[in-house]
Amino acid sequence: MDNLFVALFEILSFGAIVVLVVLGLGIIASMMGIFNFAQGEFVLLGAYVTYIVHSAGLPVWLGMLAAPFVVGALGFFLERTIVRRFYAAPIVAMLGTYALGLIIREIVRGLIGGLYLSVPEPLGGSVTIGTMHFSTWRLVIILITALVMIGSYLLLARTTFGLRIRASLENPALARASGISTNAIYGATFAFGAALAGLAGALIVPVFSLFADLGLRFLIQGFVAVMVGGVGSFAGPVAGAGVIGTLAAALPWIIPPVIADVLVFVLAIIFIKFRPQGLISTKGV
Protein backbone atom coordinates (compact mmCIF):
# COMPACT_ATOMS: atom_id res chain seq x y z
CA MET A 1 0.00 0.00 0.00
CA ASP A 2 2.75 2.40 0.96
CA ASN A 3 4.61 1.48 -2.19
CA LEU A 4 1.58 2.31 -4.23
CA PHE A 5 1.38 5.77 -2.71
CA VAL A 6 5.06 6.37 -3.26
CA ALA A 7 4.69 5.26 -6.88
CA LEU A 8 1.69 7.51 -7.38
CA PHE A 9 3.61 10.40 -5.91
CA GLU A 10 6.54 9.74 -8.24
CA ILE A 11 4.19 9.64 -11.20
CA LEU A 12 2.40 12.80 -10.15
CA SER A 13 5.59 14.73 -9.60
CA PHE A 14 7.02 13.64 -12.94
CA GLY A 15 3.75 14.52 -14.65
CA ALA A 16 3.95 17.95 -13.02
CA ILE A 17 7.48 18.43 -14.37
CA VAL A 18 6.38 17.55 -17.89
CA VAL A 19 3.38 19.90 -17.63
CA LEU A 20 5.67 22.65 -16.46
CA VAL A 21 8.08 22.08 -19.33
CA VAL A 22 5.32 21.79 -21.91
CA LEU A 23 3.21 24.73 -20.81
CA GLY A 24 5.34 27.37 -22.50
CA LEU A 25 5.76 25.25 -25.60
CA GLY A 26 2.02 24.71 -25.80
CA ILE A 27 1.22 28.38 -25.34
CA ILE A 28 3.62 29.39 -28.11
CA ALA A 29 2.37 26.61 -30.42
CA SER A 30 -1.29 27.31 -29.71
CA MET A 31 -1.27 31.07 -29.65
CA MET A 32 1.29 31.71 -32.39
CA GLY A 33 1.02 28.60 -34.52
CA ILE A 34 4.74 27.89 -34.50
CA PHE A 35 6.62 25.01 -32.94
CA ASN A 36 9.51 26.46 -31.03
CA PHE A 37 12.40 24.01 -31.24
CA ALA A 38 14.50 26.27 -29.05
CA GLN A 39 12.14 25.72 -26.11
CA GLY A 40 14.29 22.94 -24.69
CA GLU A 41 17.22 25.33 -24.63
CA PHE A 42 15.15 27.88 -22.72
CA VAL A 43 14.67 25.17 -20.13
CA LEU A 44 18.42 24.59 -20.16
CA LEU A 45 19.08 28.32 -19.74
CA GLY A 46 16.68 28.51 -16.81
CA ALA A 47 18.64 25.76 -15.14
CA TYR A 48 21.92 27.44 -16.02
CA VAL A 49 20.88 30.81 -14.59
CA THR A 50 19.96 29.07 -11.35
CA TYR A 51 23.33 27.36 -11.28
CA ILE A 52 25.22 30.60 -11.90
CA VAL A 53 23.36 32.45 -9.15
CA HIS A 54 23.99 29.57 -6.78
CA SER A 55 27.68 29.31 -7.60
CA ALA A 56 27.99 33.06 -7.04
CA GLY A 57 27.21 32.30 -3.41
CA LEU A 58 23.63 33.54 -3.44
CA PRO A 59 20.70 31.42 -2.29
CA VAL A 60 19.33 28.93 -4.80
CA TRP A 61 15.77 30.23 -4.62
CA LEU A 62 17.00 33.63 -5.77
CA GLY A 63 18.37 31.99 -8.91
CA MET A 64 15.07 30.23 -9.45
CA LEU A 65 13.29 33.53 -9.10
CA ALA A 66 15.65 35.21 -11.55
CA ALA A 67 15.53 32.43 -14.17
CA PRO A 68 12.10 33.15 -15.69
CA PHE A 69 12.87 36.86 -15.98
CA VAL A 70 16.27 36.39 -17.57
CA VAL A 71 15.05 33.73 -20.00
CA GLY A 72 11.85 35.65 -20.71
CA ALA A 73 13.86 38.75 -21.56
CA LEU A 74 16.13 36.74 -23.83
CA GLY A 75 13.08 35.19 -25.47
CA PHE A 76 11.65 38.65 -26.11
CA PHE A 77 14.93 39.83 -27.58
CA LEU A 78 15.24 36.78 -29.84
CA GLU A 79 11.66 37.08 -31.03
CA ARG A 80 12.13 40.73 -31.92
CA THR A 81 15.40 40.17 -33.75
CA ILE A 82 15.24 36.70 -35.28
CA VAL A 83 12.22 34.51 -34.63
CA ARG A 84 9.73 36.95 -36.14
CA ARG A 85 11.32 36.40 -39.51
CA PHE A 86 10.33 32.74 -39.40
CA TYR A 87 6.57 33.20 -39.30
CA ALA A 88 6.20 32.73 -43.06
CA ALA A 89 5.88 28.96 -42.83
CA PRO A 90 5.71 26.43 -39.98
CA ILE A 91 8.66 24.46 -41.33
CA VAL A 92 10.84 27.54 -41.58
CA ALA A 93 9.95 28.35 -37.98
CA MET A 94 10.81 24.81 -36.93
CA LEU A 95 14.18 24.79 -38.67
CA GLY A 96 15.01 28.33 -37.63
CA THR A 97 14.24 27.83 -33.97
CA TYR A 98 16.06 24.51 -34.12
CA ALA A 99 19.15 26.38 -35.31
CA LEU A 100 18.74 28.91 -32.51
CA GLY A 101 18.42 26.12 -29.99
CA LEU A 102 21.49 24.40 -31.38
CA ILE A 103 23.52 27.58 -30.95
CA ILE A 104 22.35 28.14 -27.37
CA ARG A 105 22.93 24.50 -26.43
CA GLU A 106 26.43 24.40 -27.87
CA ILE A 107 27.37 27.67 -26.17
CA VAL A 108 26.25 26.23 -22.84
CA ARG A 109 28.13 23.02 -23.63
CA GLY A 110 31.20 25.12 -24.35
CA LEU A 111 30.81 26.79 -20.96
CA ILE A 112 30.18 23.73 -18.81
CA GLY A 113 31.72 20.98 -20.93
CA GLY A 114 30.37 17.49 -20.60
CA LEU A 115 29.77 17.86 -16.88
CA TYR A 116 26.71 17.12 -14.80
CA LEU A 117 26.53 20.05 -12.40
CA SER A 118 24.34 19.79 -9.37
CA VAL A 119 22.27 22.44 -7.67
CA PRO A 120 20.83 21.81 -4.19
CA GLU A 121 17.14 21.89 -3.43
CA PRO A 122 16.13 25.13 -1.69
CA LEU A 123 13.86 23.03 0.50
CA GLY A 124 15.57 19.74 1.14
CA GLY A 125 14.51 16.74 3.12
CA SER A 126 11.22 14.99 3.04
CA VAL A 127 7.77 15.16 4.46
CA THR A 128 6.79 12.12 6.44
CA ILE A 129 3.23 10.91 6.54
CA GLY A 130 2.85 7.78 8.59
CA THR A 131 5.62 5.51 7.36
CA MET A 132 5.89 7.19 3.93
CA HIS A 133 8.42 9.81 2.96
CA PHE A 134 7.79 12.34 0.22
CA SER A 135 10.54 14.56 -1.12
CA THR A 136 9.72 18.12 -0.10
CA TRP A 137 11.11 19.57 -3.30
CA ARG A 138 8.94 17.38 -5.47
CA LEU A 139 5.91 18.46 -3.47
CA VAL A 140 6.94 22.07 -4.11
CA ILE A 141 7.24 21.35 -7.84
CA ILE A 142 3.72 19.92 -7.89
CA LEU A 143 2.43 22.94 -6.00
CA ILE A 144 4.18 25.50 -8.19
CA THR A 145 3.06 23.70 -11.34
CA ALA A 146 -0.53 23.92 -10.17
CA LEU A 147 -0.12 27.61 -9.38
CA VAL A 148 1.54 28.36 -12.71
CA MET A 149 -1.19 26.49 -14.56
CA ILE A 150 -3.93 28.43 -12.81
CA GLY A 151 -2.04 31.69 -13.26
CA SER A 152 -1.44 31.14 -16.98
CA TYR A 153 -5.04 30.15 -17.47
CA LEU A 154 -6.28 33.28 -15.74
CA LEU A 155 -3.84 35.40 -17.71
CA LEU A 156 -5.08 34.02 -21.01
CA ALA A 157 -8.75 33.73 -20.18
CA ARG A 158 -9.45 36.66 -17.91
CA THR A 159 -7.11 39.53 -18.73
CA THR A 160 -7.10 42.03 -21.56
CA PHE A 161 -3.67 40.77 -22.50
CA GLY A 162 -5.07 37.27 -22.89
CA LEU A 163 -7.97 38.59 -24.93
CA ARG A 164 -5.53 40.35 -27.24
CA ILE A 165 -3.46 37.22 -27.65
CA ARG A 166 -6.52 35.21 -28.54
CA ALA A 167 -7.75 37.89 -30.92
CA SER A 168 -4.37 37.96 -32.66
CA LEU A 169 -4.52 34.20 -32.99
CA GLU A 170 -8.08 34.08 -34.25
CA ASN A 171 -7.84 36.81 -36.85
CA PRO A 172 -4.62 38.82 -37.03
CA ALA A 173 -5.92 41.25 -39.62
CA LEU A 174 -9.03 42.07 -37.64
CA ALA A 175 -7.00 42.34 -34.46
CA ARG A 176 -4.67 44.83 -36.09
CA ALA A 177 -7.63 46.78 -37.42
CA SER A 178 -9.00 46.98 -33.87
CA GLY A 179 -5.83 48.65 -32.72
CA ILE A 180 -4.04 45.64 -31.29
CA SER A 181 -0.37 45.59 -32.10
CA THR A 182 -0.08 41.95 -33.10
CA ASN A 183 3.69 42.27 -33.42
CA ALA A 184 4.03 43.33 -29.80
CA ILE A 185 1.59 40.59 -28.79
CA TYR A 186 3.67 37.93 -30.54
CA GLY A 187 6.79 39.24 -28.81
CA ALA A 188 5.11 39.17 -25.42
CA THR A 189 3.64 35.69 -25.98
CA PHE A 190 6.97 34.28 -27.03
CA ALA A 191 8.65 35.92 -24.05
CA PHE A 192 5.99 34.50 -21.74
CA GLY A 193 6.48 31.01 -23.18
CA ALA A 194 10.23 31.36 -22.79
CA ALA A 195 9.85 32.57 -19.21
CA LEU A 196 7.75 29.51 -18.35
CA ALA A 197 10.47 27.29 -19.83
CA GLY A 198 13.05 29.18 -17.79
CA LEU A 199 11.04 28.59 -14.64
CA ALA A 200 10.69 24.91 -15.51
CA GLY A 201 14.44 24.61 -15.96
CA ALA A 202 15.10 26.35 -12.66
CA LEU A 203 12.73 24.12 -10.72
CA ILE A 204 13.86 20.81 -12.18
CA VAL A 205 17.60 21.38 -12.04
CA PRO A 206 17.93 20.01 -8.49
CA VAL A 207 16.21 16.82 -9.67
CA PHE A 208 17.95 16.29 -13.01
CA SER A 209 21.25 18.22 -12.56
CA LEU A 210 22.56 20.55 -15.19
CA PHE A 211 23.96 19.09 -18.41
CA ALA A 212 24.06 20.39 -21.94
CA ASP A 213 21.38 18.05 -23.30
CA LEU A 214 18.93 18.74 -20.48
CA GLY A 215 16.58 20.61 -22.82
CA LEU A 216 16.88 18.06 -25.59
CA ARG A 217 15.73 15.43 -23.14
CA PHE A 218 12.37 17.13 -22.84
CA LEU A 219 12.00 18.54 -26.32
CA ILE A 220 10.59 15.56 -28.19
CA GLN A 221 8.49 14.66 -25.18
CA GLY A 222 7.14 18.20 -25.16
CA PHE A 223 6.20 18.21 -28.83
CA VAL A 224 4.53 14.85 -28.65
CA ALA A 225 2.60 15.99 -25.59
CA VAL A 226 1.43 19.16 -27.31
CA MET A 227 0.31 17.22 -30.37
CA VAL A 228 -1.46 14.60 -28.29
CA GLY A 229 -3.27 17.26 -26.33
CA GLY A 230 -4.17 19.34 -29.34
CA VAL A 231 -2.81 22.64 -30.55
CA GLY A 232 -5.04 25.66 -30.42
CA SER A 233 -6.06 25.82 -26.81
CA PHE A 234 -4.58 26.15 -23.36
CA ALA A 235 -6.15 22.99 -22.01
CA GLY A 236 -4.92 20.79 -24.87
CA PRO A 237 -1.18 20.89 -24.21
CA VAL A 238 -1.77 20.60 -20.46
CA ALA A 239 -3.92 17.52 -20.93
CA GLY A 240 -1.37 16.08 -23.35
CA ALA A 241 1.47 16.71 -20.94
CA GLY A 242 -0.53 15.08 -18.18
CA VAL A 243 -1.10 11.96 -20.26
CA ILE A 244 2.45 11.72 -21.62
CA GLY A 245 4.05 12.55 -18.27
CA THR A 246 1.92 10.01 -16.45
CA LEU A 247 2.61 7.29 -19.01
CA ALA A 248 6.33 8.07 -19.07
CA ALA A 249 6.50 7.87 -15.29
CA ALA A 250 4.15 4.95 -14.81
CA LEU A 251 5.23 2.49 -17.53
CA PRO A 252 8.79 1.92 -16.23
CA TRP A 253 7.25 0.47 -13.06
CA ILE A 254 5.69 -2.26 -15.17
CA ILE A 255 7.99 -2.86 -18.17
CA PRO A 256 11.71 -2.27 -18.83
CA PRO A 257 12.49 1.48 -18.99
CA VAL A 258 13.84 1.51 -22.55
CA ILE A 259 10.78 -0.24 -23.93
CA ALA A 260 8.55 2.04 -21.87
CA ASP A 261 10.28 5.13 -23.21
CA VAL A 262 9.88 4.04 -26.82
CA LEU A 263 6.36 2.72 -26.29
CA VAL A 264 5.13 6.08 -25.00
CA PHE A 265 6.22 7.77 -28.21
CA VAL A 266 4.93 5.04 -30.49
CA LEU A 267 1.53 5.08 -28.79
CA ALA A 268 1.46 8.87 -28.94
CA ILE A 269 2.27 8.97 -32.66
CA ILE A 270 -0.39 6.37 -33.39
CA PHE A 271 -2.87 8.40 -31.39
CA ILE A 272 -2.01 11.62 -33.26
CA LYS A 273 -2.30 9.79 -36.57
CA PHE A 274 -5.87 8.80 -35.93
CA ARG A 275 -6.91 11.88 -34.01
CA PRO A 276 -4.88 14.74 -35.49
CA GLN A 277 -6.87 17.37 -33.65
CA GLY A 278 -5.69 15.96 -30.34
CA LEU A 279 -7.45 15.13 -27.08
CA ILE A 280 -9.03 18.54 -26.78
CA SER A 281 -9.93 20.09 -30.08
CA THR A 282 -11.68 23.27 -29.02
CA LYS A 283 -10.02 26.52 -29.90
CA GLY A 284 -9.55 29.37 -27.48
CA VAL A 285 -8.48 28.94 -23.88
Add this chain to the structure above:
Amino acid sequence: MTETTQTTPLSLSLRASRSRRLQMLPIIEIVVLVIGALLPLVLKDYLTVYATRVLILCLFALSFDLVWGYAGIMSFGQAVFFGTAGYGVALLARDLGVTSILLVLPAGLLIGLAFALLLGGFLLLGRHPSSVIFVSLGTLTGSYAADRVARGWYYLGGQNGIPSIPPMSLGSYDITEGPVYYYLTLGILVLVYLLCRFLVRSQFGLALAGLRENEQRIAFVGYQVQRLKAIIFSFAGAVAGLAGSLYAFHEGFVWPNMLGVVISTQVVLYVLFGGSGTLIGAVIGTVAIEAVSFWLSNSYQDIWPIILGVLLLLVILFRPAGLISLVLSERERVGNFGRPPGKGDHGSS
Protein backbone atom coordinates in the same frame (compact mmCIF):
# COMPACT_ATOMS: atom_id res chain seq x y z
CA MET B 1 0.40 33.76 -61.54
CA THR B 2 1.17 36.70 -63.74
CA GLU B 3 3.20 34.65 -66.17
CA THR B 4 0.17 33.70 -68.18
CA THR B 5 -0.66 37.30 -68.91
CA GLN B 6 2.77 38.31 -70.09
CA THR B 7 3.05 39.80 -73.53
CA THR B 8 4.81 37.89 -76.25
CA PRO B 9 8.10 39.80 -76.43
CA LEU B 10 8.61 39.44 -72.69
CA SER B 11 7.99 35.71 -72.64
CA LEU B 12 10.28 35.36 -75.63
CA SER B 13 13.07 37.10 -73.80
CA LEU B 14 12.33 34.94 -70.77
CA ARG B 15 12.69 31.84 -72.87
CA ALA B 16 15.92 33.12 -74.36
CA SER B 17 17.43 33.75 -70.95
CA ARG B 18 16.27 30.36 -69.77
CA SER B 19 17.93 28.46 -72.58
CA ARG B 20 21.12 30.44 -72.04
CA ARG B 21 21.15 29.76 -68.31
CA LEU B 22 20.13 26.13 -68.50
CA GLN B 23 23.73 25.34 -69.42
CA MET B 24 24.85 26.03 -65.88
CA LEU B 25 23.59 22.91 -64.11
CA PRO B 26 25.26 20.26 -66.33
CA ILE B 27 28.52 22.23 -66.20
CA ILE B 28 28.50 22.20 -62.40
CA GLU B 29 27.65 18.52 -62.40
CA ILE B 30 30.50 17.65 -64.75
CA VAL B 31 33.01 19.78 -62.85
CA VAL B 32 32.03 18.12 -59.56
CA LEU B 33 32.30 14.68 -61.17
CA VAL B 34 35.73 15.36 -62.64
CA ILE B 35 37.04 16.70 -59.34
CA GLY B 36 35.56 13.68 -57.59
CA ALA B 37 37.19 11.28 -60.02
CA LEU B 38 40.64 12.88 -59.76
CA LEU B 39 40.68 13.45 -56.01
CA PRO B 40 42.35 10.20 -54.82
CA LEU B 41 45.23 10.85 -57.21
CA VAL B 42 46.23 14.00 -55.35
CA LEU B 43 45.05 13.29 -51.82
CA LYS B 44 47.08 11.58 -49.14
CA ASP B 45 45.78 8.17 -48.09
CA TYR B 46 44.12 9.25 -44.86
CA LEU B 47 42.38 12.05 -46.75
CA THR B 48 41.08 9.60 -49.33
CA VAL B 49 39.52 7.67 -46.46
CA TYR B 50 37.93 10.87 -45.21
CA ALA B 51 36.77 11.74 -48.72
CA THR B 52 35.12 8.33 -49.04
CA ARG B 53 33.14 9.03 -45.89
CA VAL B 54 32.08 12.36 -47.36
CA LEU B 55 30.91 10.66 -50.56
CA ILE B 56 28.81 8.24 -48.52
CA LEU B 57 27.29 11.18 -46.69
CA CYS B 58 26.58 12.77 -50.09
CA LEU B 59 24.56 9.71 -50.98
CA PHE B 60 22.70 10.06 -47.70
CA ALA B 61 22.13 13.76 -48.40
CA LEU B 62 20.65 12.88 -51.80
CA SER B 63 18.05 10.78 -50.05
CA PHE B 64 17.02 13.68 -47.85
CA ASP B 65 17.01 16.08 -50.77
CA LEU B 66 14.58 13.83 -52.62
CA VAL B 67 12.00 13.97 -49.85
CA TRP B 68 12.47 17.57 -48.76
CA GLY B 69 13.84 19.38 -51.78
CA TYR B 70 11.51 17.76 -54.26
CA ALA B 71 8.43 16.57 -52.43
CA GLY B 72 8.44 19.03 -49.52
CA ILE B 73 8.26 16.26 -46.91
CA MET B 74 10.24 17.29 -43.85
CA SER B 75 11.92 14.08 -42.77
CA PHE B 76 13.60 15.04 -39.53
CA GLY B 77 14.63 11.45 -38.94
CA GLN B 78 16.22 10.38 -42.19
CA ALA B 79 19.00 8.72 -40.19
CA VAL B 80 16.60 5.94 -39.18
CA PHE B 81 16.99 4.37 -42.61
CA PHE B 82 20.70 5.08 -42.75
CA GLY B 83 21.26 3.59 -39.31
CA THR B 84 18.97 0.56 -39.46
CA ALA B 85 20.60 -0.49 -42.72
CA GLY B 86 24.01 -0.01 -41.13
CA TYR B 87 23.04 -2.12 -38.16
CA GLY B 88 21.40 -4.66 -40.45
CA VAL B 89 24.49 -5.30 -42.54
CA ALA B 90 26.67 -5.24 -39.43
CA LEU B 91 24.57 -8.06 -38.01
CA LEU B 92 24.72 -9.93 -41.32
CA ALA B 93 28.50 -9.73 -41.20
CA ARG B 94 28.85 -10.48 -37.50
CA ASP B 95 26.30 -13.26 -37.03
CA LEU B 96 26.02 -14.86 -40.45
CA GLY B 97 29.44 -14.04 -41.85
CA VAL B 98 27.89 -12.50 -44.94
CA THR B 99 30.19 -9.82 -46.33
CA SER B 100 29.84 -10.22 -50.08
CA ILE B 101 29.22 -6.87 -51.67
CA LEU B 102 26.64 -8.50 -53.94
CA LEU B 103 24.57 -9.38 -50.88
CA VAL B 104 25.20 -6.69 -48.29
CA LEU B 105 24.58 -3.64 -50.42
CA PRO B 106 21.23 -4.89 -51.75
CA ALA B 107 20.42 -5.96 -48.19
CA GLY B 108 21.10 -2.46 -46.88
CA LEU B 109 19.01 -1.00 -49.66
CA LEU B 110 16.12 -3.33 -48.89
CA ILE B 111 16.30 -2.66 -45.15
CA GLY B 112 16.14 1.09 -45.81
CA LEU B 113 13.27 0.54 -48.22
CA ALA B 114 11.36 -1.68 -45.81
CA PHE B 115 11.64 0.71 -42.88
CA ALA B 116 10.74 3.66 -45.08
CA LEU B 117 7.72 1.79 -46.42
CA LEU B 118 6.59 1.07 -42.88
CA LEU B 119 7.18 4.51 -41.42
CA GLY B 120 6.25 6.40 -44.58
CA GLY B 121 3.16 4.31 -45.11
CA PHE B 122 2.04 4.96 -41.59
CA LEU B 123 2.84 8.66 -41.52
CA LEU B 124 1.82 9.64 -45.04
CA LEU B 125 -1.02 7.37 -46.07
CA GLY B 126 -4.45 7.10 -44.52
CA ARG B 127 -7.76 8.82 -44.49
CA HIS B 128 -6.58 12.18 -43.19
CA PRO B 129 -3.71 13.80 -45.08
CA SER B 130 -0.89 14.35 -42.61
CA SER B 131 0.31 17.83 -41.73
CA VAL B 132 3.91 18.82 -42.38
CA ILE B 133 4.49 19.18 -38.66
CA PHE B 134 3.08 15.73 -37.93
CA VAL B 135 5.34 14.07 -40.49
CA SER B 136 8.42 15.88 -39.22
CA LEU B 137 7.56 15.01 -35.62
CA GLY B 138 6.80 11.43 -36.59
CA THR B 139 10.13 10.96 -38.31
CA LEU B 140 11.96 12.74 -35.50
CA THR B 141 10.30 10.47 -32.99
CA GLY B 142 11.12 7.42 -35.09
CA SER B 143 14.75 8.43 -35.12
CA TYR B 144 14.77 9.06 -31.38
CA ALA B 145 13.06 5.74 -30.68
CA ALA B 146 15.49 3.80 -32.88
CA ASP B 147 18.39 5.48 -31.12
CA ARG B 148 16.97 4.51 -27.71
CA VAL B 149 16.37 0.92 -28.76
CA ALA B 150 19.91 0.57 -30.12
CA ARG B 151 21.36 2.01 -26.91
CA GLY B 152 19.32 -0.22 -24.68
CA TRP B 153 19.51 -3.54 -26.55
CA TYR B 154 22.39 -5.74 -25.56
CA TYR B 155 22.21 -7.74 -28.80
CA LEU B 156 22.95 -4.55 -30.74
CA GLY B 157 25.88 -3.72 -28.51
CA GLY B 158 24.16 -1.03 -26.46
CA GLN B 159 26.02 2.25 -26.16
CA ASN B 160 29.11 0.85 -27.85
CA GLY B 161 27.40 -0.37 -30.98
CA ILE B 162 28.89 -3.19 -33.02
CA PRO B 163 32.66 -2.87 -33.36
CA SER B 164 35.08 -4.42 -35.83
CA ILE B 165 32.81 -5.43 -38.68
CA PRO B 166 34.84 -7.50 -41.17
CA PRO B 167 35.50 -5.79 -44.51
CA MET B 168 33.17 -6.07 -47.44
CA SER B 169 34.32 -8.68 -49.95
CA LEU B 170 34.09 -9.50 -53.63
CA GLY B 171 34.92 -13.15 -54.01
CA SER B 172 38.13 -13.58 -52.08
CA TYR B 173 39.09 -9.90 -52.39
CA ASP B 174 38.52 -7.68 -49.35
CA ILE B 175 37.38 -4.16 -50.10
CA THR B 176 39.11 -2.13 -47.44
CA GLU B 177 39.18 1.64 -47.02
CA GLY B 178 41.29 3.51 -49.52
CA PRO B 179 41.13 4.32 -53.24
CA VAL B 180 39.21 1.14 -54.13
CA TYR B 181 36.48 1.89 -51.64
CA TYR B 182 36.52 5.49 -52.80
CA TYR B 183 35.90 4.61 -56.43
CA LEU B 184 33.30 2.03 -55.48
CA THR B 185 31.42 4.69 -53.54
CA LEU B 186 31.87 7.24 -56.28
CA GLY B 187 30.51 4.79 -58.82
CA ILE B 188 27.46 4.05 -56.72
CA LEU B 189 26.93 7.74 -56.02
CA VAL B 190 27.06 8.59 -59.72
CA LEU B 191 24.66 5.77 -60.56
CA VAL B 192 22.18 6.78 -57.88
CA TYR B 193 22.58 10.42 -58.83
CA LEU B 194 21.77 9.68 -62.46
CA LEU B 195 18.79 7.61 -61.44
CA CYS B 196 17.50 10.41 -59.20
CA ARG B 197 18.16 12.93 -61.94
CA PHE B 198 16.12 10.88 -64.36
CA LEU B 199 13.39 10.48 -61.77
CA VAL B 200 13.02 14.13 -60.82
CA ARG B 201 12.99 15.21 -64.43
CA SER B 202 10.27 12.76 -65.36
CA GLN B 203 6.56 13.45 -65.10
CA PHE B 204 6.73 11.93 -61.63
CA GLY B 205 9.37 14.44 -60.56
CA LEU B 206 7.36 17.34 -61.90
CA ALA B 207 4.36 16.17 -59.93
CA LEU B 208 6.56 15.99 -56.82
CA ALA B 209 7.85 19.50 -57.34
CA GLY B 210 4.26 20.57 -57.76
CA LEU B 211 3.53 18.98 -54.39
CA ARG B 212 6.25 21.04 -52.81
CA GLU B 213 4.87 24.22 -54.32
CA ASN B 214 1.17 23.70 -53.89
CA GLU B 215 -0.18 20.44 -52.60
CA GLN B 216 -3.88 21.25 -52.95
CA ARG B 217 -3.53 22.19 -56.57
CA ILE B 218 -1.71 19.00 -57.46
CA ALA B 219 -4.39 16.98 -55.69
CA PHE B 220 -7.02 18.92 -57.58
CA VAL B 221 -5.41 18.06 -60.89
CA GLY B 222 -6.00 14.44 -60.01
CA TYR B 223 -2.78 13.11 -58.54
CA GLN B 224 -2.87 10.77 -55.56
CA VAL B 225 -0.84 13.14 -53.45
CA GLN B 226 -0.31 10.86 -50.45
CA ARG B 227 0.71 7.95 -52.63
CA LEU B 228 3.24 10.06 -54.52
CA LYS B 229 4.73 11.13 -51.21
CA ALA B 230 4.88 7.57 -49.89
CA ILE B 231 6.61 6.39 -53.08
CA ILE B 232 9.34 9.03 -53.00
CA PHE B 233 9.75 8.57 -49.25
CA SER B 234 10.34 4.84 -49.71
CA PHE B 235 12.68 5.39 -52.61
CA ALA B 236 14.67 7.87 -50.52
CA GLY B 237 14.69 5.36 -47.67
CA ALA B 238 16.28 2.80 -50.00
CA VAL B 239 18.98 5.30 -50.99
CA ALA B 240 19.64 6.11 -47.32
CA GLY B 241 19.84 2.38 -46.61
CA LEU B 242 22.41 1.91 -49.34
CA ALA B 243 24.43 4.77 -47.88
CA GLY B 244 24.12 3.29 -44.39
CA SER B 245 25.47 -0.09 -45.44
CA LEU B 246 28.39 1.52 -47.29
CA TYR B 247 29.09 3.60 -44.18
CA ALA B 248 29.00 0.62 -41.82
CA PHE B 249 31.59 -1.32 -43.83
CA HIS B 250 33.71 1.71 -44.45
CA GLU B 251 33.99 2.67 -40.81
CA GLY B 252 34.11 -0.93 -39.68
CA PHE B 253 31.66 -0.28 -36.87
CA VAL B 254 28.17 0.99 -36.20
CA TRP B 255 26.95 2.84 -33.12
CA PRO B 256 23.68 4.39 -31.94
CA ASN B 257 24.49 7.89 -33.16
CA MET B 258 24.11 6.57 -36.71
CA LEU B 259 20.37 6.39 -36.05
CA GLY B 260 19.85 9.42 -33.98
CA VAL B 261 18.75 12.99 -34.05
CA VAL B 262 22.21 14.47 -34.51
CA ILE B 263 23.01 12.91 -37.87
CA SER B 264 19.42 13.42 -38.98
CA THR B 265 19.76 17.14 -38.50
CA GLN B 266 23.24 17.14 -39.96
CA VAL B 267 21.80 15.92 -43.25
CA VAL B 268 19.16 18.64 -43.15
CA LEU B 269 21.96 21.12 -42.81
CA TYR B 270 23.94 19.66 -45.73
CA VAL B 271 21.00 19.96 -48.07
CA LEU B 272 19.80 23.37 -46.95
CA PHE B 273 23.30 24.72 -47.11
CA GLY B 274 24.03 23.40 -50.56
CA GLY B 275 20.63 24.10 -51.98
CA SER B 276 17.59 21.89 -51.63
CA GLY B 277 15.70 20.93 -54.74
CA THR B 278 18.81 20.59 -56.86
CA LEU B 279 20.48 17.22 -56.56
CA ILE B 280 23.94 18.64 -57.03
CA GLY B 281 23.20 21.12 -54.24
CA ALA B 282 22.97 18.23 -51.77
CA VAL B 283 26.38 16.98 -52.89
CA ILE B 284 28.00 20.41 -52.77
CA GLY B 285 26.49 21.17 -49.37
CA THR B 286 27.78 17.93 -47.91
CA VAL B 287 31.27 18.42 -49.30
CA ALA B 288 31.41 22.06 -48.22
CA ILE B 289 30.28 21.42 -44.66
CA GLU B 290 32.41 18.33 -44.21
CA ALA B 291 35.44 20.12 -45.64
CA VAL B 292 35.05 23.06 -43.26
CA SER B 293 34.34 20.61 -40.47
CA PHE B 294 37.53 18.72 -41.21
CA TRP B 295 39.55 21.90 -41.39
CA LEU B 296 38.11 23.30 -38.17
CA SER B 297 37.77 20.16 -36.12
CA ASN B 298 41.40 20.00 -35.06
CA SER B 299 41.72 23.52 -33.76
CA TYR B 300 38.17 24.61 -33.03
CA GLN B 301 36.39 21.44 -32.08
CA ASP B 302 34.31 23.13 -29.41
CA ILE B 303 32.96 26.01 -31.43
CA TRP B 304 32.33 24.02 -34.61
CA PRO B 305 28.76 23.06 -33.66
CA ILE B 306 28.04 26.70 -32.84
CA ILE B 307 29.32 27.73 -36.26
CA LEU B 308 27.10 25.06 -37.82
CA GLY B 309 24.10 26.49 -36.00
CA VAL B 310 24.92 30.02 -37.09
CA LEU B 311 25.38 28.83 -40.69
CA LEU B 312 22.02 27.10 -40.61
CA LEU B 313 20.39 30.23 -39.23
CA LEU B 314 21.99 32.45 -41.86
CA VAL B 315 20.98 30.12 -44.68
CA ILE B 316 17.38 30.02 -43.50
CA LEU B 317 17.26 33.79 -43.05
CA PHE B 318 19.10 35.00 -46.09
CA ARG B 319 19.60 32.20 -48.61
CA PRO B 320 16.80 29.67 -48.40
CA ALA B 321 17.86 28.38 -51.80
CA GLY B 322 21.34 27.51 -50.54
CA LEU B 323 24.89 27.99 -51.79
CA ILE B 324 24.03 26.73 -55.23
CA SER B 325 21.74 29.70 -55.79
CA LEU B 326 24.85 31.89 -55.99
CA VAL B 327 25.68 30.41 -59.38
CA LEU B 328 22.50 28.73 -60.46
CA SER B 329 19.34 30.51 -61.52
CA GLU B 330 16.31 29.59 -59.47
CA ARG B 331 14.62 28.68 -62.71
CA GLU B 332 16.75 25.62 -63.07
CA ARG B 333 15.27 23.99 -60.01
CA VAL B 334 12.81 21.42 -61.25
CA GLY B 335 9.29 22.72 -60.93
CA ASN B 336 10.29 26.28 -60.20
CA PHE B 337 8.96 27.91 -63.26
CA GLY B 338 10.51 31.28 -62.92
CA ARG B 339 9.41 32.04 -59.39
CA PRO B 340 11.54 34.60 -57.62
CA PRO B 341 14.08 32.87 -55.35
CA GLY B 342 13.20 32.16 -51.76
CA LYS B 343 9.69 33.58 -51.81
CA GLY B 344 7.02 31.50 -50.17
CA ASP B 345 9.36 28.59 -50.34
CA HIS B 346 8.58 25.29 -48.66
CA GLY B 347 6.07 24.15 -46.18
CA SER B 348 3.43 26.66 -47.08
CA SER B 349 0.82 23.94 -46.95
